[in-house]
Every structure is written in C-alpha cells, then in structure tokens.
Amino acid sequence: MFLLTFFLSLVLGLRTVHAGTDLAWKDDTDLTSFITRPEIKSPLYDVKIHNPNGIEEGYWFVAPYVKIHQEKFPERYYQTCQTGPHIYDAQGELVWSGACMVNNRDTNDFRVVKYNDTTYLSAILHPLGSDFKGHGIIMNTSFSTVKSIYNPVTITNFNMHELNIVDQGTKALHIVAKPDLADVSALGTGLQAGWVANNGFREVDIGTGETTFEWWALDHVPLTESSVNITNLEGPHPSAWNFFHSNSVDKNADGDYLVSSRYTDCIYKISGKDGHVIWRLGGKDSSFILEGFNFSKQHDARFLHENSTHTVLSFLDNAADPFSETSDYSSALIVSLDTSATPMTARVTQRWERPDRQLSRLRGNFQLLPSGNAFICWSGNSYISEHSPDGEVLFEAKFTSHRSVSYRAYKFNFTSTPLEPPTLKAFGYGESPATSTTVLYVSWNGATEVKSWNFYRAEDSTLIGSKSKTGFETTYHSQGYQKEVYAEALAADGRVIGTSSIESTVLPAHWTSEGTKASEDQRTHHEWYKQEL
Structure with missing residues (x-):
C-alpha cells in the first residue's frame, strides 16, 4: 500500500509540477507560453x-x-491544451x-469550407x-x-483521412472502412477465404444525414492490385489485411469521384452512376502511359x-x-x-x-x-x-x-470573431503605488480582426493607453498603479469588436491593499505566473 501511495503521489506531483508537460521532453520551450492563457501550450x-x-x-x-x-x-x-485544431x-x-x-x-x-454559401x-x-x-x-x-x-452503425471508426465538403456545401465525402471476409484464392497463400480491411467512401447529405452514395473497393478492385505485403488474412477482424488504404476522395462537376489508394499506388476515377472504375492512373494496371515520371504512396x-x-x-x-x-x-x-x-x-x-x-x-x-x-x-x-x-x-x-x-x-x-471575450491580466511593479508601473497582458484566442488595443481604468473608464496588436498576446506598460482595468479590441477602422472583463491588478508581495496584507495570489509576479500556472 505504501508503494502504491508513493507512486500515485509521485505521478500526481509530476503532473502538477510540470503542468502536464510531455515527460519525453526536458522542457516545454518548444511550446507557446502566455500570461493570459497559460493553459494553451501549442507547438512553436x-x-x-x-x-x-x-x-x-x-x-x-x-x-x-x-x-x-x-x-x-x-x-x-x-x-x-496542446493537441487539436490550430x-x-x-x-x-x-x-x-x-x-x-x-x-x-x-x-x-482541419480546413475552411463553404456550407450554405457561407464560410x-x-x-x-x-x-x-x-x-x-x-x-x-x-x-x-x-x-x-x-x-x-x-458514421452509420454498420461502419467502424470515422476515418481520419478525409472530410470533403462538395456540391455547393450540401454534401460531405468521407472515407469508410470495415472488415470483410473475402475470396483471397488469387493471392496464392493457400487460403480460399480471408479477412480483408475493405476501404471505400460515403457521400452524405449534410442537412439530413442521409447516405447519397457509397462505394467499396472490394466490389471493384482485385486484391492482386495491392502493392503491400499480405498480412493477417485469418483475423482478428479489426487488424485484417489492409490491401487498399484510401486517403482522399474528390468529386467533379459530372458527379464522378476521384479516389487515391496508397496501398495500390493508384488513383481511380469512379463512376457516380454505378461505381465502376472508369480509369486507373498508376499502379499495376494503369489505364495511362506515364510519360517520363512515376509516383507511389x-x-x-x-x-x-x-x-x-x-x-x-x-x-x-x-x-x-x-x-x-x-x-x-x-x-x-x-x-x-x-x-x-x-x-x-x-x-x-x-x-x-x-x-x-x-x-x-x-x-x-x-x-x-x-x-x-x-x-x-x-x-x-x-x-x-x-x-x-x-x-x-x-x-x-x-x-x-x-x-x-x-x-x-x-x-x-x-x-473570425470568437464568442468568448478577450482575456486580460494585470500586474503591479514598484516600491509603492505612487512609484509603480502596471503591466497589462491581453489576448483574444481566434480573433483575426484585432489591429489594436485600448486599455482603461475601470473605476472611471479613463483611457490609460493604446497599443497595436503584437502576436497572440500584447503587453502594455502603464505608469502608476491601476487597481482595476479592462481592455477593448479595435478593428482597423477603429470599431470596438470585443471587450474584456474587468480584472484586478495582482500586487507585489510587499504591498498591502486598503490596509489588508496582500494575499498569496497577490504575492505572485508575472514570471512565476508564466512558468508555473
């Protein structure tokens, strides 16, 4: 029990001390570090x-x-906050x-698409x-x-490779996969039947969720077109032999499809009427002579x-x-x-x-x-x-x-204009309020139209300064102690497009506030805040 308790304490301690840093790396200097959003640790x-x-x-x-x-x-x-769309x-x-x-x-x-004529x-x-x-x-x-x-209930995981919005934003194409028991006698392994990872694609009506077209490689492509080693024809089902491996699907104005198969080194044009292969580019049975080039995978x-x-x-x-x-x-x-x-x-x-x-x-x-x-x-x-x-x-x-x-x-x-407001943090520095500087940090995760920031003293909404936006997080130094502050985000034409909440300035450790000794949080300074939160 002692060893178990010690181990759990060690793990929890590491997670706290390192703020979730991937322990395979000595530090997190390869990741972003923000005062306003310390939880965001994105790759640099x-x-x-x-x-x-x-x-x-x-x-x-x-x-x-x-x-x-x-x-x-x-x-x-x-x-x-390290993994995901950026x-x-x-x-x-x-x-x-x-x-x-x-x-x-x-x-x-992760990409920009048009849906209902809107971005x-x-x-x-x-x-x-x-x-x-x-x-x-x-x-x-x-x-x-x-x-x-x-995905429909009959199909396994939503495939990672493709989500392609087509037909003026009304349809979505995505790759599908399922294990199928197939005739494998042509592969020369001695087996007559074996488990194969069948790949294909599905077209779905975005509005209704209805499947409007579906295509499966096993119905139209011989297993002998594959260029990868034959493995695991006997199962288990989730790891059946992946002979095709689709990684993209596109659609043209005529309603036909283009499918890339990494494991046959081939690009297929597929009929949107009945699913037959119209032609093959590359692979073992190319419909085209490739003039002076090759390609694979x-x-x-x-x-x-x-x-x-x-x-x-x-x-x-x-x-x-x-x-x-x-x-x-x-x-x-x-x-x-x-x-x-x-x-x-x-x-x-x-x-x-x-x-x-x-x-x-x-x-x-x-x-x-x-x-x-x-x-x-x-x-x-x-x-x-x-x-x-x-x-x-x-x-x-x-x-x-x-x-x-x-x-x-x-x-x-x-x-983009995010629903969440801008985030503001403020810290006081100096020997006393009379000789201090207030440092303000502001950011707005995802806002693309911010050109500058206005900073205000909250008690009377007095403008204490302005600064052009710099990177994800903008820093502004204000002479004097500002007890409570807020910030406005301005567009290029001067319009206010976002306003932060009112924030109290974090005090130095040796200050007191209105006769009360500064709290533990107030004894924080911004470098500690930056490194440890």
Missing part, C-alpha cells in the same frame, strides 16, 4: 521566409498531434488554439471517451459547432480541370513509405491526362520538389492556391512550404521540435 514554428513578396496572404490551418492512435491513458503527459499566421504566430475546445483530442483535416470550418475528431467512433464537425467563424457527421488527389479530351489532377507524390521508395525525394505534381489519345497518356505539367530533398514517407497534402502558388504539407514536424508557380521556394516552416506532427495543412483567407 521555426519559419524561414525566402521571398516575402511572393507569398499569398492567408492563415495556416494545422492540427498537431503526438500519436495518431490516441491513448485513453497516455504513457506520456500532455499539456492541457490556426497560425504567415509568420508562424499562433492565432487560435482549439485544443481546449476539443478536450485535447486528436484532430485531422465555415470542418475537421475530423478522433475517437475519444464515449465518442468511441469519432465524427466530423462543421464550425462557424465563431468556432461553434453547427453540424456533426457520424501518393496522397490528396484532386480534380483541377476537365473537358472532353483532358483531365488535370493534383496530388502529392510521397514516393515512399517506411519500407520502400521510388524517388529520391517527395514532390507535388500537377498531371495532365489525355483521355482522347490511343493509348491514353499522362504527363507532369508542374512539379514542386520538397525543399530539403527528403522523403515524406507518411501523410501530407498539396493545395493549389488561387494565385497559382503551391502550398504543401510534407507532414513530419508539420513541415510546410509555399512555392511560386515557377518553382521558387517562398517560405518553409516546421515545428521547432519533433514532439508533434500534422497529417495535413492548408492555407486560407479567413475572418
């Missing part, structure tokens, strides 16, 4: 800007996580952390707690969830343009997995398919190479921006880069440590 970015004039305006949308299979009782201790600006400064909002839950495919955000939440399958969410620009998308295949003779696609050529590679480094491709030629041909029209000449063996995506720039997530450390149409690297950025990764990253223009 290391940014290298090569050509600021060529960079397209917009925010980065990422979703840091440590392990893709989130543990119910993690072996490492996580910061309170927005950063073009300098890598945090704009919004949604980690607390999602209870520090693994999140994927929203969408994301996939991994299974956690009572939500044992996970689900998709759509949030408004105040970060409130307005729609949730769930690709991600994020998208329709860009189609006419009666040509189809233009974009995708990330990972060119590798943990066990093999087909190129020296990964790249993002735009490929033109000539569907009128005999035989049909495919050629690369644009290529953007990974700047550090490394391989993205897992994850990643490629987004073609309105300007023609390429915004690419190479995944590890949330390594991202932006390139001009002619291939120039405009900037590159990655998390400052290897603590976290992000499955995808996007760039969008975005405007």
